[in-house]
Amino acid sequence: MMPLDQVLMAIALSTYIVGAIVLIMYFFSRAEWQRNLGVPLVIAGCVAQFAQLATRYELTHIWPLLNLYGSLSLFSAMSVLIFIIFAFRYRLWFAGGFVVAIASVFLAYGLTWNEGTLPAVPSLQSYWAKIHVPIVVSSYAAFLVAAVISALYLLKHYFNRSLVARTTTAALAAAGAADVSMSGMQFESASAVRIRRDTPAIEVAATEGNVVARWLSTLPSLAQLDVLIYRVVAVGLPLLTIGIITGAWWAKEAWGAYWQWDPKETAALALWIFYAIYMHLHTRNAWRGVRSAWLGVWGLPLMLFVYLGVNIVIGNGSMHSYKL
Amino acid sequence: MAARVGLDDLFGDFVRTWSNVLFAVSLFVVWGILTLLGVIIDQNRDSSIYFATYAAPVARLILRLGLDNVYHSAAYIGIIGLILSSLAVCTLRRVIPARLPPLRPVKIDRLPLHSRIDTPLDPATTRSRVENFFRRRGWQIRKRELGGTEWTFADRHDWARRGVLIAHLGFVIIATGTTIYWALGFSGETAILSGQTVSIPRTSTKLTLLDFAYRIEPIATKGGIVYQPIDYVSHVTVTGRDGRARRATIRVNHPINVDGTLYYQAAYGFGVRFGVLHYGKPVRDLSEQTLKEGDVLTLPQTTREVQYSQFAGTIDRQTGMPSADPRPNDPGVILNIFDDGQPVGTTLARFGHAVDLGGGFAIVPQRYTMYSGLQYRHDPGIPLVGIGALVLLAGLCISFYLLPARVHVRIDLQGAGSSVAMAATTVKGYDIFESQFAELATALPRALKAG
Numbered sequence: 001m002m003p004l005d006q007v008l009m010a011i012a013l014s015t016y017i018v019g020a021i022v023l024i025m026y027f028f029s030r031a032e033w034q035r036n037l038g039v040p041l042v043i044a045g046c047v048a049q050f051a052q053l054a055t056r057y058e059l060t061h062i063w064p065l066l067n068l069y070g071s072l073s074l075f076s077a078m079s080v081l082i083f084i085i086f087a088f089r090y091r092l093w094f095a096g097g098f099v100v101a102i103a104s105v106f107l108a109y110g111l112t113w114n115e116g117t118l119p120a121v122p123s124l125q126s127y128w129a130k131i132h133v134p135i136v137v138s139s140y141a142a143f144l145v146a147a148v149i150s151a152l153y154l155l156k157h158y159f160n161r162s163l164v165a166r167t168t169t170a171a172l173a174a175a176g177a178a179d180v181s182m183s184g185m186q187f188e189s190a191s192a193v194r195i196r197r198d199t200p201a202i203e204v205a206a207t208e209g210n211v212v213a214r215w216l217s218t219l220p221s222l223a224q225l226d227v228l229i230y231r232v233v234a235v236g237l238p239l240l241t242i243g244i245i246t247g248a249w250w251a252k253e254a255w256g257a258y259w260q261w262d263p264k265e266t267a268a269l270a271l272w273i274f275y276a277i278y279m280h281l282h283t284r285n286a287w288r289g290v291r292s293a294w295l296g297v298w299g300l301p302l303m304l305f306v307y308l309g310v311n312i313v314i315g316n317g318s319m320h321s322y323k324l
Numbered sequence: 325m326a327a328r329v330g331l332d333d334l335f336g337d338f339v340r341t342w343s344n345v346l347f348a349v350s351l352f353v354v355w356g357i358l359t360l361l362g363v364i365i366d367q368n369r370d371s372s373i374y375f376a377t378y379a380a381p382v383a384r385l386i387l388r389l390g391l392d393n394v395y396h397s398a399a400y401i402g403i404i405g406l407i408l409s410s411l412a413v414c415t416l417r418r419v420i421p422a423r424l425p426p427l428r429p430v431k432i433d434r435l436p437l438h439s440r441i442d443t444p445l446d447p448a449t450t451r452s453r454v455e456n457f458f459r460r461r462g463w464q465i466r467k468r469e470l471g472g473t474e475w476t477f478a479d480r481h482d483w484a485r486r487g488v489l490i491a492h493l494g495f496v497i498i499a500t501g502t503t504i505y506w507a508l509g510f511s512g513e514t515a516i517l518s519g520q521t522v523s524i525p526r527t528s529t530k531l532t533l534l535d536f537a538y539r540i541e542p543i544a545t546k547g548g549i550v551y552q553p554i555d556y557v558s559h560v561t562v563t564g565r566d567g568r569a570r571r572a573t574i575r576v577n578h579p580i581n582v583d584g585t586l587y588y589q590a591a592y593g594f595g596v597r598f599g600v601l602h603y604g605k606p607v608r609d610l611s612e613q614t615l616k617e618g619d620v621l622t623l624p625q626t627t628r629e630v631q632y633s634q635f636a637g638t639i640d641r642q643t644g645m646p647s648a649d650p651r652p653n654d655p656g657v658i659l660n661i662f663d664d665g666q667p668v669g670t671t672l673a674r675f676g677h678a679v680d681l682g683g684g685f686a687i688v689p690q691r692y693t694m695y696s697g698l699q700y701r702h703d704p705g706i707p708l709v710g711i712g713a714l715v716l717l718a719g720l721c722i723s724f725y726l727l728p729a730r731v732h733v734r735i736d737l738q739g740a741g742s743s744v745a746m747a748a749t750t751v752k753g754y755d756i757f758e759s760q761f762a763e764l765a766t767a768l769p770r771a772l773k774a775g
């Protein structure tokens with residue numbers, strides 16, 4: 001019989017896959033039933049994944065964090081969890097299919113690194129491992145979510161731009177889109193938040209039956225997407241900061257110096273610098289929007305390099321290749 | 325006079341550039357790129373390694389630009405210095421003076437976030453209800469009569485404007501802490517053979533290794549047997565400044581503190597005593613030393629050298645080669661032989677078996693003793709770095725999660741009632757406050773009605 005942890009892993013992966021498909025359908029069709037089905041599936045998958053991590057610990061008494069199998073599993077669980085929190089707070093379910101699909105790919109990839117259970121080498125036998133690793137992995141998860149929203153931003157922005165050339169001012173005016181461009185937000189009706197139309201060409205094309213425009217017009221406005229990206233990065237960057245601080249603290253206990261210019265810690269510093277750049281640029285009006293969304297997207301390959309590339313490609317010289 | 329004005333202009337331009345966020349970002353970009361280069365290019369290796377890894381022109385470039393030791397290069401330290409100076413100028417010129425903006429009338433309809441509510445209440449009652457509404461939600465209220473109109477200003481999280489200052493200050497404190505280590509700290513490594521005593525340079529500490537113990541366990545995994553280290557421990561006697569000897573245990577992740585210097589378990593190895601024979605007779609000087617891995621013996625009156633390269637814990641009986649098991653079951657040593665500085669061969673020598681080195685010389689590994697590799701470090705900057713890290717983190721959280729905002733409210737008499745016009749501004753533009761403003765605009769009419 002399959003051990004319990006593997007059963008839970010199979011449940012998590014399969015519910016993620018089905019949940020991702022249903023939520024991607026929801027992105028395109030906006031049928032309520034798809035969201036009502038997809039969201040519980042994704043939550044169930046996330047619960048199963050955390051249960052799997054706990055069960056694996058119960059069975060082996062080894063924290064499942066210290067190899068790529070454990071850490072990728074935690075990474076996907078945290079990505080989905082952080083996404084769920086943001087989705088409840090900011091009604092982000094439209095992006096859920098993409099986040100969960102990417103998380104499932106990482107989870108499946110992590111399964112290929114399952115080499116059985118090894119007790120931790122001495123330098124990893126520290127309570128700091130239980131604090132440092134989950135925090136760093138959560139910050140990566142936040143950057144993944146930010147990258148997905150940034151990609152949606154760019155999709156909407158560039159699609160709008162491609163339509164603008166084809167849309168006449170008269171058509172914009174006829175659709176009532178021209179006067180709500182970026183000029184102002186008046187809350188006379190004082191209703192709940194409405195979708196601001198800062199992509200008028202998409203609004204017009206949507207009323208004319210353009211399928212892509214119809215999908216995109218249901219996304220939050222570009223301005224709101226930009227704020228969402230900022231808010232997610234504003235969770236990721238402090239988490240990464242705490243991750244680097246706890247890592248330094250641990251290094252001080254294990255190796256004698258809080259900073260050794262080890263490839264992994266330096267790579268994390270580079271990622272920190274990258275998002276500090278994002279934050280500084282975001283204080284400037286001219287850099288909010290398209291440019292910062294590009295940064296949000298570029299953060300993903302950098303994060304993956306820092307997270308996986310350094311271990312897999314460069315790992316040899318690193319203390320994080322887990323040798324004494 | 326003209327020269328004075330010119331200098332003032334120059335100074336003004338300098339200050340403007342140095343305190344510009346885009347200048348800071350450019351410095352960050354250079355810092356980030358240098359940091360990544362150090363991740364990608366192996367650091368502190370022998371120059372031959374770079375020539376073996378990269379095409380010759382690239383290897384030459386790496387060495388010439390000092391990219392083989394980026395983090396201690398002038399460029400790297402220089403960029404951090406520039407960041408600190410830019411940070412200081414920006415903080416003094418922009419961040420500290422950025423106090424609560426003055427109370428001024430605004431053109432409400434021109435601000436992107438604005439709203440108007442008509443109410444049958446008279447202006448005085450309306451004003452007091454508006455004020456209560458904001459106060460109940462934690463906003464600070466101030467009133468001014470400006471140009472004949474009475475304005476109400478509601479401010480929120482004003483103190484959070486200091487978040488940027490706190491984050492920047494945290495960074496400076498960390499930099500100061502690391503500089504203290506450069507100025508006053510020291511660190512080093514020492515390898516102590518069992519039974520040996522060493523004095524630690526720059527301290528009055530003496531360490532004697534009583535014994536070194538390890539636990540390595542064979543564990544079956546899908547990829548075969550893995551010899552997993554479980555524990556490394558040095559049992560030592562330490563004598564510190566007070567001259568009293570005491571026993572201590574140093575383990576990975578559990579350093580000991582002697583007079584403010586920390587001692588860490590870092591490595592271990594096998595010291596080997598070799599018998600060196602010349603035409604069958606022991607060469608006394610060479611035979612009385614215990615060598616550690618990497619040590620070299622020079623044979624007298626020859627150009628030959630022997631290096632004790634590595635200890636092989638277990639030699640596989642069938643293949644005669646070292647096996648993966650590092651524990652000393654049937655041990656041997658790997659020797660490199662050089663002539664005139666050139667390698668001439670590598671050989672595996674079992675304990676008690678002589679290896680011919682030519683010229684009448686032979687070498688026999690005789691016995692091994694374990695040694696413990698300890699690292700020590702005295703870093704008086706650590707408390708400051710720790711405080712700086714916490715201050716930085718606090719600054720980040722304040723800047724990111726608390727949004728200083730102001731709502732400008734104007735109440736005018738309108739017919740028998742009044743009209744309330746309000747508009748919001750924040751330190752991070754308008755979009756970020758959109759939904760909160762919508763919520764205020766929804767809740768205010770209800771509050772006016774309810775009283």
Ligand code: HEM
Pocket residue numbers: 276279280282283342343344345347348349351406407408410411412414418419488491492494495716719720723724751
């Ligand atoms: C090169 C040196 C630096 C300069 C010139 C600089 C300048 C600035 C400026 C002008 C702002 C915007 C202030 C405003 O208008 O509200 C800012 C924001 C900020 N800075 Fe820096 N900065 C520098 C380095 C740093 C460093 C090293 C850190 C990290 C510790 C940092 C953390 C922050 C944070 C957290 C914010 C607030 C961002 C936000 O609220 O979205 N800065 N900085």
